[in-house]
Structures are given as C-alpha cells and as structure tokens.
Amino acid sequence: MTIYDEFAFIDKIKPNKIHNQQLIAGIGDDAALVGLPQDRDQIICLDTMVEDVHFTTKTMSPNQIGHKALAVNISDIAAMGGIPAYYLVSIAIPKTWSQVDVEAIYEGMHKLSEAYQVDLIGGDTVFSPGPLMVSVTLIGYIEKGKKLLRSNARPGDVVFITGTVGDSAAGLDLLLKHGSNYSYNNSETYLTERHQLPSPRVEIGCHLAILDRVSLNDISDGVASEANEIAKASNVDIHLDEQKLPLSNQLLHYSQERAMEYALFGGEDFELIGTTSATDWEVFQQQMVEQNILVTKVGSVVEGKGEVYLSTKGTLTLLEKRGYNHFK
Amino acid sequence: MTIYDEFAFIDKIKPNKIHNQQLIAGIGDDAALVGLPQDRDQIICLDTMVEDVHFTTKTMSPNQIGHKALAVNISDIAAMGGIPAYYLVSIAIPKTWSQVDVEAIYEGMHKLSEAYQVDLIGGDTVFSPGPLMVSVTLIGYIEKGKKLLRSNARPGDVVFITGTVGDSAAGLDLLLKHGSNYSYNNSETYLTERHQLPSPRVEIGCHLAILDRVSLNDISDGVASEANEIAKASNVDIHLDEQKLPLSNQLLHYSQERAMEYALFGGEDFELIGTTSATDWEVFQQQMVEQNILVTKVGSVVEGKGEVYLSTKGTLTLLEKRGYNHFK
CATH class of the missing domain: 3.30.1330.10 (PurM-like, N-terminal domain)
Incomplete structure (x- = not known):
C-alpha cells in the first residue's frame, strides 16, 4: 500500500x-x-x-x-x-x-x-x-479487588470449560487443505468460522467475576497447555476426564479419530477453562443453564505439584504442556 | 533467534x-x-x-x-x-x-x-x-482535567521550544555516512547520541501541566511538521522566527549550511514545542531558568486558518508540513 x-x-x-x-x-x-x-x-x-x-x-x-x-x-x-x-x-x-x-x-x-x-x-x-x-x-x-488469575485454583475445585473445544484447529486443518474460497458444507463451515471469526466469552467471564474465587484462562493454546498453566501457577494438580471434554458434533463428524488431539493441543478456540469451588460451580452452572449457555464440568483439582493428568476409562496419563510455541 | x-x-x-x-x-x-x-x-x-x-x-x-x-x-x-x-x-x-x-x-x-x-x-x-x-x-x-492538546493554541500565545533542534537528524546523517563504530570526535558524538539515545522531556511536560492552558507536541517529525499540527488543530497561524530557533554549537559546527534544514524538517529530536499565554510564559520561563533548563521563545500565535510562517529578516515564508511520512 x-x-x-x-x-x-x-x-x-x-x-x-x-x-x-x-x-x-x-x-x-x-x-x-x-x-x-x-x-x-x-x-x-x-x-x-x-x-x-x-x-x-x-x-x-x-x-x-x-x-x-x-x-x-x-x-x-x-x-x-x-x-x-x-x-x-x-x-x-x-x-x-x-x-x-x-x-x-x-x-x-x-x-x-x-x-x-x-x-x-x-x-x-x-x-x-x-x-x-x-x-x-x-x-x-x-x-475493584476482583482477580481471576491462573494462580487461584485450590484442591477440591471443579474444572470447567465453556462451549466446545477443538473446532478451531479442525477448521484450520480444512482451510489449509482447501483454502478459504472452497465450497464447504454446513458442518465444515461451522468449523472454519470457529477458526476465522472466534467469539470471545466476555459475558461468561463477567458471570465468573461475581463468584468468590475463580482461576481462569482463555483457550488460545489448547486445553492441555491452558490446564498446565493453571496447575503450575496454582501449584496443584488437575485431573481432566477425557470422556467429559465438550466436543461439537461438527468436530466429531469431521474426524472422530483426531477430535481429542484437536481439543487438547489444537488451540485458538478462545473458550474459557477455569476452576472454582464445588459450591460456586453449582451457582454458576445454574446461571448458565438459565441462559442456555454451554458450560461443562471436565475434571477436578487435587493436591499436587503443578501437573495435569488425563483420565481415560480410569487410567491416568500425564498430560504435558504442548501447544503453540512460536519458537519451536 | x-x-x-x-x-x-x-x-x-x-x-x-x-x-x-x-x-x-x-x-x-x-x-x-x-x-x-x-x-x-x-x-x-x-x-x-x-x-x-x-x-x-x-x-x-x-x-x-x-x-x-x-x-x-x-x-x-x-x-x-x-x-x-x-x-x-x-x-x-x-x-x-x-x-x-x-x-x-x-x-x-x-x-x-x-x-x-x-x-x-x-x-x-x-x-x-x-x-x-x-x-x-x-x-x-x-x-484530572488537565489537557495539553494540540488544539489549545490561541492568538497572542508565545511559541516555545525546549532544548535544541536538528541535532538528531545531523547525527543520523553522520551515522548513515560512517556507521556506528566510527571514531567520532566529541562534537559529532554529541550529535549521534542525540539520535541514538534521545531523552524525553517528562519533567518539562509536568511543569507545563501546571499552567492554565498549553498546546504541546513532541518534536518527532521536525519543527515544521509539529508547528503545522498545532496550527491546524487550533485553527490559528504560527509565526516562527528563524533567527531564534535553538541550534546547538555542535550542529552549527557540523554544518552551518544545513543546520536550519535539519531543525525544521529533520525530526526525532524529541524536544517539545508548544504555546501558552504571554503571562504563563513568563512564569514558566522563570522556573526553567531557575532549574537551568533551556527553553526558547521562537515565535507567536496569530489569528489565521491553520498555517505556519517562517520569518527571516522580516520576510514571511509559508512553512509547509513536510517531515517524516512513512508512506511517502
């Protein structure tokens, strides 16, 4: 120009x-x-x-x-x-x-x-x-005085995720394959638009700010990376239940096989992941149900030294922080 | 990296x-x-x-x-x-x-x-x-409530400049000629350092903020450009006295011939140019003298339609806004 x-x-x-x-x-x-x-x-x-x-x-x-x-x-x-x-x-x-x-x-x-x-x-x-x-x-x-920092997680907390995760990474996959001018079907268009036109969750964040104590991250680098940041900053362990991670039908339709990989490591969903006490989770969940907003309990916080584990059919696997890193 | x-x-x-x-x-x-x-x-x-x-x-x-x-x-x-x-x-x-x-x-x-x-x-x-x-x-x-905006200049104001102008552009000239590892003499080093390590005038700005009404710009694009911005934003004319523009001995020593060109159009001096009422100018000037800070009256504000004129031995010349423009 x-x-x-x-x-x-x-x-x-x-x-x-x-x-x-x-x-x-x-x-x-x-x-x-x-x-x-x-x-x-x-x-x-x-x-x-x-x-x-x-x-x-x-x-x-x-x-x-x-x-x-x-x-x-x-x-x-x-x-x-x-x-x-x-x-x-x-x-x-x-x-x-x-x-x-x-x-x-x-x-x-x-x-x-x-x-x-x-x-x-x-x-x-x-x-x-x-x-x-x-x-x-x-x-x-x-x-004044409200702090929804990563370091706020405590043992006993519920771990939650807003919306669905993995869509954006699948959308990017499609776009890299076919470009943005391709004739995508409705289900694919949902995924590409989740990548191209993300909707930040300001309204949900404001609801969370009313609660007593909340740890919170937006999901820019994948669930694994964000959960690790909260666990490390709070010096607690986080257990995520693989079965409970919220995946969209569009994502599962696109690739049931890779859906979990997209959700855990794909990033750029710009949903929120956080933790709060079991009591406040009940209050928050009720508010979200009333407003027809999807929020899912995906795991729990336990004492530990800052690690994240994925629970799959009763087996715990260490979930490492990998995600988008500009220098790798 | x-x-x-x-x-x-x-x-x-x-x-x-x-x-x-x-x-x-x-x-x-x-x-x-x-x-x-x-x-x-x-x-x-x-x-x-x-x-x-x-x-x-x-x-x-x-x-x-x-x-x-x-x-x-x-x-x-x-x-x-x-x-x-x-x-x-x-x-x-x-x-x-x-x-x-x-x-x-x-x-x-x-x-x-x-x-x-x-x-x-x-x-x-x-x-x-x-x-x-x-x-x-x-x-x-x-x-609260203080605004040292470009649009604050009024007819009758004194126009002033802090420090000296043109040094940075002359320094850049030297650096482009010889590079930064060259053995510059003291006078030249003064000029190159004025380009490489500018000192923002926060302290002087704070003194000006106490006055009733001040228009102010920092000199990033040369005196001509900054004076034009004030004149245009305030819808007044500014008359600058060429003889009064503060030039350093080092600049005059480097090039008496081009000194005025550097001052008017060179930029990156990061000194301040501004206007205030004649009464407040007296107060401000006195404070600066007491603190041994150089501030110079370089002209005056008159009614007009947003133009700047350079007065050279009694002759007025229109001084256009030219200076650094990234798209030219």
Missing part, C-alpha cells in the same frame, strides 16, 4: 462514534486521554499476529484478520473476568497489500468493536519491508 | 522490581491488572519501530534500539504533560537475530524504564519472517 499518506489514512479509520463516555481525547494527538472509573481496576493486554506465522491470506480474509486480531485480545480480557473498553492498533503494511484490503482489516476490527462496545483510541501505521503484522493493545476494566 | 522457547524468554525479561505500587498483576497471566488512582486521568500511546524503515543495525545497537523504542513513547506522554507508568512490548524477531542481541534490546528499554520509573507489565513475543519490529504501548497519568 503506497497510494496515500498516513494522515489521510488515519482520518479514514478514525471512528465517528464513541462507546465509552470517559474518553477525553482519542486519535489525533500524541496520545489518547481517558477519564478513570472510581470503582474499577484496569486490565491491559497485547497480542500480535504476523502474516505466514499466525495466519495466511489463504486461510483468512483481511476482514477476518482484523476480527481475529481484536478478538484474541478481547478473549484475554474475558479470561480476567473483565469488560473491554479501548484498543490501539499497530499495523505494519507491506507494499503488496492494497488500500482496500488494509481498510478491510480495520473494518473487521470495527465490526467486532461495535458488538463489544470497544473504542479505537490510537495506534501506529508503518511500512513493512516484510510480512503484514497487526498488534492490538486492549484496555478493559473489572470491579 | 531460535534457541530457546517463549516461556523461558519471558521469565528472563520479567522485571524483578516494581516502581508503581498499584500494579496488581504484571507479566504471567492473560493480561496485566492495575489499580487506578482517584485524582488522575490516563494517557495511552503506542509507537512501532521497524528495522530498515525506522532504524538500521548500521546506525543503532540493539541496546539503543530498545532505548529508543521506549523513549519515543515516553516522549508522547511528555507531550501530553503526563508521567509514564506502565509499558507493554510487542516484538517480532527474525531468525537471524541472536539471543544476546534480543536481550540487549530489552536491556536498553529496562535501563530507560528505571530512569523514568516505568514498569514492564506485558507484551507479546513472536517470530518474524521479515525484519525486526518493536512496538511499545505506554500508559501514563496526568492530573
């Missing part, structure tokens, strides 16, 4: 509506300026997506790239039990990308930002002599 | 000291969690540096790249009159970069963060199939 200048481009992507009334000055000065709520703590996260590392134009449209770049960050805020509020975008654009495609990235972010009431307040637009890179910083809030 | 994994690397760069006591959880969870001050507004900015676009390894050491990536952001907070508090780093690392060099980037940031009492609270570390990219998000605070 070389046809117009940075200043004209910024004017173009500047939102014309504000969701957070405490925004004092957004895009257009050295920095953004926001007023602060009195009864909240703040959550800040950042995720970067690189072309041909985290996505390819074969598997994702520009619109979907934008959606996902923001969604993975909203998911991190959800995993802290928070509500997203503001985002900043750093984008490095190669010459080979057209103006229309770059704008489509911003449109993908913008559409998702409308759904979650998040405001674009700044960023940086630079030229890339290499691949396209999109880095999003997201700022959110949570009620 | 491929020799160790992301998790070991994060353990390595995690700071072992906290400057801001309101930090509840930093690196190591889905997101960072911070408590919020009651009497402040928040400032957020983001700047990205790309290898071979914003710097080359011929002109900057890894340590200096880290210093500068954080410094340009601290400068943005200074230009809002704020105090920096937290930063997040997104880094995309090519295979060709060694572990030692990547760690040196973080050391450069860390050293500067100690000087400005800023805490590293998160980020993302990814592989780059292209150039190295460093993107820093910085969060800071300012007293």
Whole structure:
C-alpha cells in the first residue's frame, strides 16, 4: 500500500462514534486521554499476529484478520473476568497489500468493536519491508479487588470449560487443505468460522467475576497447555476426564479419530477453562443453564505439584504442556 | 533467534522490581491488572519501530534500539504533560537475530524504564519472517482535567521550544555516512547520541501541566511538521522566527549550511514545542531558568486558518508540513 499518506489514512479509520463516555481525547494527538472509573481496576493486554506465522491470506480474509486480531485480545480480557473498553492498533503494511484490503482489516476490527462496545483510541501505521503484522493493545476494566488469575485454583475445585473445544484447529486443518474460497458444507463451515471469526466469552467471564474465587484462562493454546498453566501457577494438580471434554458434533463428524488431539493441543478456540469451588460451580452452572449457555464440568483439582493428568476409562496419563510455541 | 522457547524468554525479561505500587498483576497471566488512582486521568500511546524503515543495525545497537523504542513513547506522554507508568512490548524477531542481541534490546528499554520509573507489565513475543519490529504501548497519568492538546493554541500565545533542534537528524546523517563504530570526535558524538539515545522531556511536560492552558507536541517529525499540527488543530497561524530557533554549537559546527534544514524538517529530536499565554510564559520561563533548563521563545500565535510562517529578516515564508511520512 503506497497510494496515500498516513494522515489521510488515519482520518479514514478514525471512528465517528464513541462507546465509552470517559474518553477525553482519542486519535489525533500524541496520545489518547481517558477519564478513570472510581470503582474499577484496569486490565491491559497485547497480542500480535504476523502474516505466514499466525495466519495466511489463504486461510483468512483481511476482514477476518482484523476480527481475529481484536478478538484474541478481547478473549484475554474475558479470561480476567473483565469488560473491554479501548484498543490501539499497530499495523505494519507491506507494499503488496492494497488500500482496500488494509481498510478491510480495520473494518473487521470495527465490526467486532461495535458488538463489544470497544473504542479505537490510537495506534501506529508503518511500512513493512516484510510480512503484514497487526498488534492490538486492549484496555478493559473489572470491579475493584476482583482477580481471576491462573494462580487461584485450590484442591477440591471443579474444572470447567465453556462451549466446545477443538473446532478451531479442525477448521484450520480444512482451510489449509482447501483454502478459504472452497465450497464447504454446513458442518465444515461451522468449523472454519470457529477458526476465522472466534467469539470471545466476555459475558461468561463477567458471570465468573461475581463468584468468590475463580482461576481462569482463555483457550488460545489448547486445553492441555491452558490446564498446565493453571496447575503450575496454582501449584496443584488437575485431573481432566477425557470422556467429559465438550466436543461439537461438527468436530466429531469431521474426524472422530483426531477430535481429542484437536481439543487438547489444537488451540485458538478462545473458550474459557477455569476452576472454582464445588459450591460456586453449582451457582454458576445454574446461571448458565438459565441462559442456555454451554458450560461443562471436565475434571477436578487435587493436591499436587503443578501437573495435569488425563483420565481415560480410569487410567491416568500425564498430560504435558504442548501447544503453540512460536519458537519451536 | 531460535534457541530457546517463549516461556523461558519471558521469565528472563520479567522485571524483578516494581516502581508503581498499584500494579496488581504484571507479566504471567492473560493480561496485566492495575489499580487506578482517584485524582488522575490516563494517557495511552503506542509507537512501532521497524528495522530498515525506522532504524538500521548500521546506525543503532540493539541496546539503543530498545532505548529508543521506549523513549519515543515516553516522549508522547511528555507531550501530553503526563508521567509514564506502565509499558507493554510487542516484538517480532527474525531468525537471524541472536539471543544476546534480543536481550540487549530489552536491556536498553529496562535501563530507560528505571530512569523514568516505568514498569514492564506485558507484551507479546513472536517470530518474524521479515525484519525486526518493536512496538511499545505506554500508559501514563496526568492530573484530572488537565489537557495539553494540540488544539489549545490561541492568538497572542508565545511559541516555545525546549532544548535544541536538528541535532538528531545531523547525527543520523553522520551515522548513515560512517556507521556506528566510527571514531567520532566529541562534537559529532554529541550529535549521534542525540539520535541514538534521545531523552524525553517528562519533567518539562509536568511543569507545563501546571499552567492554565498549553498546546504541546513532541518534536518527532521536525519543527515544521509539529508547528503545522498545532496550527491546524487550533485553527490559528504560527509565526516562527528563524533567527531564534535553538541550534546547538555542535550542529552549527557540523554544518552551518544545513543546520536550519535539519531543525525544521529533520525530526526525532524529541524536544517539545508548544504555546501558552504571554503571562504563563513568563512564569514558566522563570522556573526553567531557575532549574537551568533551556527553553526558547521562537515565535507567536496569530489569528489565521491553520498555517505556519517562517520569518527571516522580516520576510514571511509559508512553512509547509513536510517531515517524516512513512508512506511517502
């Protein structure tokens, strides 16, 4: 993209509506300026997506790239039990990308930002002599004193997972095989869209934030990796019941054989995995049933030294942390 | 860099000291969690540096790249009159970069963060199939209700500049000619270090934040560009007196001929340019004199339609906004 200048481009992507009334000055000065709520703590996260590392134009449209770049960050805020509020975008654009495609990235972010009431307040637009890179910083809030950290798990806790897992990895598998313009059937389209247009679980995170004590992770790197992070940070063991892991019919239809591999090690489902006391689990489960939201008890927390075991028909197997690691 | 994994690397760069006591959880969870001050507004900015676009390894050491990536952001907070508090780093690392060099980037940031009492609270570390990219998000605070925006200039204001301008561009010129390992004399070293290790003007920004009304920009793109931004945002004209622009002896010694070109269009000085009422200018100037900080009155604000004029021996010339534009 070389046809117009940075200043004209910024004017173009500047939102014309504000969701957070405490925004004092957004895009257009050295920095953004926001007023602060009195009864909240703040959550800040950042995720970067690189072309041909985290996505390819074969598997994702520009619109979907934008959606996902923001969604993975909203998911991190959800995993802290928070509500997203503001985002900043750093984008490095190669010459080979057209103006229309770059704008489509911003449109993908913008559409998702409308759904979650998040405001674009700044960023940086630079030229890339290499691949396209999109880095999003997201700022959110949570009620003062609430901490849904990985280190909160205690022996006796119930381990739960929201929605279904493994779909995104199966979807990516399909997209790598056939590309994004292939005529997928309904069941396959469900899987590819789970990969391309993930829905962060902000609403469920907020329900969890009301409970006394919750450990929580979003599933970006597969169930095995996320469960290990909670076990290690909390210095407890986690036992997962293989039979109880929530798998979609679409996933089982696509490959019954590899479904468990996708669920445990595939990642990018952006569902939530967490633990809470048996008492609070009852309360939470009831709320979810009333709202018709799928949440599944998948195991339990026991005393230990930070390991995860998979229980298969009564046999326990050590489940190691493998998942997506950019340097391997 | 491929020799160790992301998790070991994060353990390595995690700071072992906290400057801001309101930090509840930093690196190591889905997101960072911070408590919020009651009497402040928040400032957020983001700047990205790309290898071979914003710097080359011929002109900057890894340590200096880290210093500068954080410094340009601290400068943005200074230009809002704020105090920096937290930063997040997104880094995309090519295979060709060694572990030692990547760690040196973080050391450069860390050293500067100690000087400005800023805490590293998160980020993302990814592989780059292209150039190295460093993107820093910085969060800071300012007293509630204070706004040192570009749009604050009014007719009758004094225009001022901190320090000297043009040094960084001359330094870059030297570095592009001879590289960073050349034996520069003292005067030349002053110029190259002004390019490689800029000092953001946070302290001066804080003094300005006490005044009634101040418009302010940091000089990242040259005096001409920054003055134009203020003039346009405030819908006033700015007259700059060429004779009064603060140039260092080292710059004049290096090239009397090109000194003014460097000052007006060179950029990356990370000094501040701003305007305030004549009364407040007196107060501010007195404070700066007492602290032995150089601040120079370089012109005045008049009614107009957002243009900047350079006054040279009584003749006014339109000074257009040209400076660094990544897409040109």
